[in-house]
Amino acid sequence: MSEHLLTVDALGKSYPPGVVNMGRLKAFWSILLKGHTVGGKSVLEDINFEVQAGESVGVIGANGAGKSTLLKLITGVLAPSQGAIQTNGTIAALLELGAGFEPEYTGLENLRMNAAFLGLNRKQIDDRLDNILAFADIGQSIHEPIKHYSSGMVVRLGFAVVASVKPDLLITDEVLAVGDESFQKKCIRWIESYLDQGGTLLMVSHNMYQVQKLCRKALWLEQGRSRAWGDVFDVTQAYLAWHERNDAEQQLKGQSQRSGSGYQVQQAWIEGFESNSAITFESGDRMQVHLQIRSPDGRPPVALVGIARADGTPVFGTASDHSDQLLTSQDNRLYSISIEFPRLALLPGGYAVRVCAMDPEGLRIHDTHECEFSVRGRSRSLGMIELPYRWIVPEAVE
Amino acid sequence: MFLDLISRDLRSRFIGSYTGWLWLLINPLLLLGVYAFVFGVIFKARVPENMEVSFVVWLALGLWPWLAFSEGIVSASESMPRYKNLISKVAVPREILALSTATASFVLQMVGFVVVLVLISLLGVTIHWSGLIHAASILTTLFILSCGIGLFAAALRVYIPDIEQLLPTMLMFGFFLTPIIYAPEMLPEAFGVWLDLNPMAGLLTDLRGALLVGDAFPSLATGVFAAISALIFLLGMMFFRRMSPFFEDFL
Numbered sequence: 001m002s003e004h005l006l007t008v009d010a011l012g013k014s015y016p017p018g019v020v021n022m023g024r025l026k027a028f029w030s031i032l033l034k035g036h037t038v039g040g041k042s043v044l045e046d047i048n049f050e051v052q053a054g055e056s057v058g059v060i061g062a063n064g065a066g067k068s069t070l071l072k073l074i075t076g077v078l079a080p081s082q083g084a085i086q087t088n089g090t091i092a093a094l095l096e097l098g099a100g101f102e103p104e105y106t107g108l109e110n111l112r113m114n115a116a117f118l119g120l121n122r123k124q125i126d127d128r129l130d131n132i133l134a135f136a137d138i139g140q141s142i143h144e145p146i147k148h149y150s151s152g153m154v155v156r157l158g159f160a161v162v163a164s165v166k167p168d169l170l171i172t173d174e175v176l177a178v179g180d181e182s183f184q185k186k187c188i189r190w191i192e193s194y195l196d197q198g199g200t201l202l203m204v205s206h207n208m209y210q211v212q213k214l215c216r217k218a219l220w221l222e223q224g225r226s227r228a229w230g231d232v233f234d235v236t237q238a239y240l241a242w243h244e245r246n247d248a249e250q251q252l253k254g255q256s257q258r259s260g261s262g263y264q265v266q267q268a269w270i271e272g273f274e275s276n277s278a279i280t281f282e283s284g285d286r287m288q289v290h291l292q293i294r295s296p297d298g299r300p301p302v303a304l305v306g307i308a309r310a311d312g313t314p315v316f317g318t319a320s321d322h323s324d325q326l327l328t329s330q331d332n333r334l335y336s337i338s339i340e341f342p343r344l345a346l347l348p349g350g351y352a353v354r355v356c357a358m359d360p361e362g363l364r365i366h367d368t369h370e371c372e373f374s375v376r377g378r379s380r381s382l383g384m385i386e387l388p389y390r391w392i393v394p395e396a397v398e
Numbered sequence: 399m400f401l402d403l404i405s406r407d408l409r410s411r412f413i414g415s416y417t418g419w420l421w422l423l424i425n426p427l428l429l430l431g432v433y434a435f436v437f438g439v440i441f442k443a444r445v446p447e448n449m450e451v452s453f454v455v456w457l458a459l460g461l462w463p464w465l466a467f468s469e470g471i472v473s474a475s476e477s478m479p480r481y482k483n484l485i486s487k488v489a490v491p492r493e494i495l496a497l498s499t500a501t502a503s504f505v506l507q508m509v510g511f512v513v514v515l516v517l518i519s520l521l522g523v524t525i526h527w528s529g530l531i532h533a534a535s536i537l538t539t540l541f542i543l544s545c546g547i548g549l550f551a552a553a554l555r556v557y558i559p560d561i562e563q564l565l566p567t568m569l570m571f572g573f574f575l576t577p578i579i580y581a582p583e584m585l586p587e588a589f590g591v592w593l594d595l596n597p598m599a600g601l602l603t604d605l606r607g608a609l610l611v612g613d614a615f616p617s618l619a620t621g622v623f624a625a626i627s628a629l630i631f632l633l634g635m636m637f638f639r640r641m642s643p644f645f646e647d648f649l
Binding site: 015025027031032035072075076077078093095096100104109112113116 | 406644
């Protein structure tokens with residue numbers, strides 16, 4: 001017996017092939033005789049993770065990666081095709097905006113019905129009604145049919161009901177994004193206090209800031225497979241870096257690589273990472289970049305070194321002639337120089353060092369070479385650079 | 399939750415209509431009127447001589463139980479597509495959805511049945527209330543059977559949409575194979591034997607006996623049928639539970 005609240009073991013899900021009649025009939029027999037479907041389009045494969053009571057887990061990934069399917073499987077709305085899910089404790093899920101609401105009925109009736117679905121009996125609902133209404137804060141609209149509600153009001157009501165249940169495991173699927181700023185904050189405050197009281201959370205969000213704020217762990221799904229699972233900062237940063245690189249690659253597509261005539265970057269490498277291993281720095285580390293530029297006419301070229309975010313956004317750049325430095329040559333053609341960043345004040349994320357060979361006049365870029373690297377850290381600051389700062393708190397006035 | 403679903407289901411049938419619950423009274427009376435006219439006046443249907451009741455009474459005592467039975471099955475079979483949204487978003491035990499729908503339909507027809515019974519007794523026909531418990535047990539059997547078949551139909555309907563077309567036709571066969579608008583005695587001898595094989599026929603005969611004559615105890619056949627109904631219900635439940643985890647994939 002483990003104290004795991006949720007154990008997901010080799011979980012896989014395939015949607016049954018087609019909806020043509022023969023396919024359905026085949027699936028019917030297979031379920032009746034074997035208890036599961038065969039074949040079909042696989043949307044989740046071999047997912048393994050465990051959630052302990054009191055943990056908070058964010059599920060992230062691109063659209064169509066299988067996040068919602070995973071949540072549906074855990075909630076029990078869908079049945080797995082392979083593997084197993086074990087849960088110990090009550091689960092309440094808010095899978096979708098207004099899930100389970102009937103548009104014809106008033107907010108109050110839907111509230112009662114939904115609370116009943118979540119396992120509350122009538123007396124419990126009556127006891128908590130005031131709290132739920134106060135939390136949803138939609139005033140007299142509660143007596144209107146749901147179909148007249150704005151999407152924000154629907155999600156307010158839905159969340160208020162789920163919040164009233166205080167389940168052992170709360171599952172939300174990107175629903176908070178709909179509410180307005182103040183309601184989102186209310187929900188986040190509620191989730192924080194729920195977590196403080198030992199609640200367990202499993203949430204899907206595209207808002208990495210929210211995930212980092214609310215979750216300790218994260219699961220990154222990519223095309224139905226688990227790509228990363230672990231500490232929320234590591235996983236979200238890797239995910240964001242991957243996204244930025246993806247975007248940059250898309251932008252670069254079609255742009256032909258500059259041909260290597262004229263001044264050429266012969267070599268550029270980051271010290272300590274000569275091999276092709278993944279280059280990782282902690283925020284605030286020292287970084288040194290060595291580079292060699294080949295000069296066709298023997299004149300000393302100018303080196304331009306820059307750091308860019310993985311999506312291509314320039315962060316910082318400087319050229320050797322800005323500081324009146326001349327590259328030195330080993331033989332007549334090959335010039336070298338190094339640049340040191342004593343304190344790499346970059347915020348966590350994916351970056352690249354860009355080394356450019358320029359002509360001696362420093363007018364034209366002839367060749368570019370890039371080294372990608374990642375910066376890790378636990379900072380929650382926003383943006384790209386950690387600027388030095390301090391908060392100044394005025395004296396309290398008596 | 400089960401009761402909530404039933405009451406919501408019942409209310410949903412009247413929501414938005416002007417007279418609302420009044421339809422609960424009007425519908426059965428209109429229906430009875432139509433049947434009485436068509437079969438009693440046009441076709442001049444008769445009832446067995448020994449019963450000494452009018453055709454309308456005879457009809458009413460068969461028609462409503464049958465309607466409750468068949469409506470229960472049909473509505474259960476359509477309950478999964480109807481609750482599609484709920485099924486795909488909220489982890490509700492699906493059999494509750496099917497059973498509450500069947501129950502709502504059954505209860506609705508039972509209300510009609512009571513209305514009609516009251517009307518009949520107001521018109522001077524003696525309803526033997528001593529047979530009430532007997533009648534109630536027969537109706538309960540009918541209800542359990544309706545739920546059991548309804549569970550089968552609901553689960554099958556998800557995978558085999560043809561059920562939607564097939565089921566009403568099957569039930570229509572059942573309607574005419576059961577002595578509802580005619581008396582068993584009216585059939586030629588050769589068919590009468592076959593009628594004995596229709597358990598519903600025996601059930602309705604017993605029900606009429608209970609309410610019109612006052613038979614206080616069910617026949618052995620009815621008792622056996624009640625047991626079979628319970629078995630069908632259990633099998634339906636097993637079948638439904640086996641199939642229901644995958645409903646979402648097919649709805």
